Amino acid sequence: MDKNLYTAIEASLKAGKVIMEVYDTAFDVEMKDDNSPLTEADKNANDIINSFLLPTEIPIISEENKQTDYAIRKNWETCWVVDPVDGTKEFIKRNGEFTVNIALITNGKPVLGVIYVPATKTIYFADVEKNSAFKGELDSHNITIEKVLEVSKPLQPKNGNSKTIEVVGSRSHMNQDTLDFVDSLKAEGKEVKIVSKGSSLKFCLVAEGNADVYPRFAPTMEWDTAAGQAICNAVNIEVISKETNKPLVYNKENLLNSYFLVSK
Template sequence: MNNNIKIAIQASLKAGEIIMNIYERDFEVETKKDNSPLTEADQKANAAIMSFLEKTDYPIISEENKQIDYATRKQWDTCWIVDPLDGTKEFIKRNGEFTVNIALVKDGLPKLGVIYVPATKELYYADVDQEEAYRVKLLKHSTSLKDINEYRRSIRPERIEDVTSVKVVGSRSHMSQATLDYMEKLKERGKEVEVVSKGSSLKFCLVAQGDANIYPRFAPTMEWDTAAGQAICNALGIDVISQETQQPMLYNKENLLNPWFIVGNVQV
């Protein structure tokens, strides 16, 4: 297991433990300047992750850190991109569909990705260059790397060149009209469309493990929402394509806001 993946996994598990301790009791919700919610879990999980990643050689972009000016960031060829609690709205709703996202990006492209689902203790991680992606169902947050390595299972979604019935991932909290219009176009082309709703970066995991075929995202996301999920999909040969450039989505951009994108493992 790549040493950077080991560090990211350990950071994600510690963050997950902290998140669940807060999830199981009353907590307050603040509102950030962009009107998105913020909880104690976001902040404490971020601090835990930083304590691991700051020991590495790479700088960090995190949703909960003060954002660094692009004049500095553009000098970075490699950096971490982190969302300590992706799906804060799902956390507040207590539906379990929230994740910890950690990715390592080199020259704008994700190379390593870790997604941890604290409520179900499911861990996903991938090494893009090695074309390896894994899922592990843990019994406890403090599971050792040795046990993770022993009980991991490869993710190998079946690739189908053409389908008549398409499972489309929709956001649990952010389904846009443009996404609904996209699904209508699929129907007009003779496709049967089944909508699979999930919160947070779990949408990438659904496509990666073959539980969905395509994830169109025609609504705002930030780089920390998607980098880890893109790494997991890319390791399996699943593209994450910017609808602005028709090329793979890039990271550590001047503007950390993502373009619209489509994730897919089938031709539709």
């Protein structure tokens, strides 16, 4: 296994452990400058992840780190892109649909990705260059990497032959543009079923064959999508910008993503 993927998996598991320690308490919620919520879990998980990634000497873009100026970032060939708790709103609602996202980016493209679901101890990880992506159901946050590999199985997307198209809809962001997209599928005579999930789990639904397409016509940041894109790309699923009609790219001057579509 790639040593950086090994590190990312280990970091995600340890972050998951501290996240659940907060999840099981009466935690406080702060509001950041952009009006998004922040909890002790976000901060603690970020500290843990930084402690694993900093020794790699690869620079880090994390939602909870102070962002490095683009004049410096633009010279980074490789970087980590991290969301310590993706789906903080889901965390606050205590519905379990929040994740740890860690991706490695080279020349703007995701090459490795890990998504860990602490509430269910489910892990997804991928090496894009090797076209390998896996899902593991774990019994502990303290599991060894060897055991993770032992219990993990390859992801298999849908073959696309079903009469029903399963469309991933966000629990928090189902807007008119998304509804219009669903209507356009129905107008083509297709039967549409909406599958709802929070956080980066929406990417995982498509990658593991539990949905056909994920339209995201609402704002996201690079740390929301990098790990999910890596996992999808590893099983030949595209994450295409509606603005450029090309794959989403990373370490941009503006870390905000365009709207995008995830499909084969």
